[in-house]
Amino acid sequence: MTTTHLAAVGTALPGDPVDNSALAATFGVNAEWVEAFIGTRTRHFARDLTTGEIRHSLADLCAAAAGQAMERCGAEPTDIEFLILGTATPDHLMPTTAAQVADLVGLDQLPAYQLQSGCAGAVQALDLARHLIGSGEYRTGLVLGGDVCTKHLDLRRDMTAAAPSDLVNCVLFGDGAGAAVVTAEPYGEAVALLRTLSRCTGLGREPGQIIDWFGLADRDTERQALTEDYKAIEESVPVLAVEILWELLDDLGWPPESLDFLLPPQLSGRMTRLISDRLAVPGAQEISCVDRTGNNGNALPFLQLDDLLPKMGRGQRALAIAVESSKWIKSGFALEKA
The missing domain is CATH 3.40.47.10 (Thiolase/Chalcone synthase)
Incomplete structure (x- = not known):
């Protein structure tokens, strides 16, 4: 079985970091409680907490991460032979976000797979890529993972009296995307x-x-x-x-x-x-x-x-x-x- 290598990785986080004080102002939660119970200081949102405006789609973030990964290892769109995306929060049921990302990155006439999964989805995408490269049929591919969780936040809801189990969903999650160029030959990072x-x-x-x-x-x-x-x-x-x-x-x-x-x-x-x-x-x-x-x-x-x-x-x-x-x-x- 041909060994798969990571040639480069790229990432994309939307907007400036949102700290616990900003969350407290929006949802009425206690910033000190967030720090002690969750232990997360900042996160990034694709949606403006003040206006509710959606500033970035998942496809936007994935395309930005993909572009960075490709640039870092010198890969051109013509080098990419398949694309795999793992996500729990696609932009639409159809078309798939994987197909939208392929379009944004300039990819065509190639397999574009979308795996519907939560925290394991990125690893499932790497697993599929390893088998595709390992088969010997493909030499270079693009693997992505990302989620836009703020689509599930109700910015109008007063959380001051909410149970801790409800509060968790307001303070735990963030948005972002990542990508890796995977290859049969060791180049770039050669991992x-x-x-x-x-x-x-x-x-x-x-x-x-x-x-x-x-x-x-x-x-x-x-x-x-x-x-x-x-x-x-x-x-x-x-x-x-x-x-x-x-x-x-x-x-x-x-x-x-x-x-x-x-x-x-x-x-x-x-x-x-x-x-x-x-x-x-x-x-x-x-x-x-x-x-x-x-x-x-x-x-x-x-x-x-x-x-x-x-x-x-x-x-x-x-x-x-x-x-x-x-x-x-x-x-x-x-x-x-x-």
């Missing part, structure tokens, strides 16, 4: 994508998170579009993260002390710290970003990679973990610098 893991483990379990599409039949419903069982997420994600870590290490035959970098799940600043402690790989440098970017779903692995790649030296190893709580999907990937 080998050695393993990818993607496995649904939700048999018989209730979803930890639900995001609804509201059609004409229920457009006047009072149901929230986004609901989650935050307690179940807090209890389950650290356990699943440890399982992913050891499954990837065992599969690769890597002892934990051989890891140079660890990319833990990016739920929130507070939860990421707890998970990192649970993973207990003291010799590995942690690469985290959620405390400054917010939880922007499928953008997060690319944001972590953007921080990681300049730090990696020849022969160094990194392992990334992502857990999707919607129906409990375990995912992760392993990298080694060529």
Whole structure:
């Protein structure tokens, strides 16, 4: 099987960082509570909190990230042979955001796949890309992940009396996108994508998170579009993260002390710290970003990679973990610098 390499990564975050004081002014939440309970200091929104104006679509952000990744490794649109996007929040049901991004980037006459998934979607996209490159049929592709979560925020709602489970959705999430140029030959950053893991483990379990599409039949419903069982997420994600870590290490035959970098799940600043402690790989440098970017779903692995790649030296190893709580999907990937 041909080895897949990451040649370059690009990212896009909309607008200026929004701090907890700005959230407090908009939703009536307590800024100190956000800092202590969530542990996220800033996030980026594609929507103006004052006017409600949508300033960036998911396609806009993905195209910007893709353009940056391609520029960084010198890839031209004619070099790209496939495009894969992982997202939980596409701009439309149809056309796919993947097809819209292809148009914005100047790509045509190529497969454009869209994977509907939450936090595991970016890893699923990398997994599919690894198999496409590994088949020998393709040499260069573009993998993207991103989410625009603020479409689910009701800016008119007074949250001063809301339960903590409702408040979480106002302060946890952010918007953003990321992209990677993947290749068969090692060039650019020349980081080998050695393993990818993607496995649904939700048999018989209730979803930890639900995001609804509201059609004409229920457009006047009072149901929230986004609901989650935050307690179940807090209890389950650290356990699943440890399982992913050891499954990837065992599969690769890597002892934990051989890891140079660890990319833990990016739920929130507070939860990421707890998970990192649970993973207990003291010799590995942690690469985290959620405390400054917010939880922007499928953008997060690319944001972590953007921080990681300049730090990696020849022969160094990194392992990334992502857990999707919607129906409990375990995912992760392993990298080694060529």
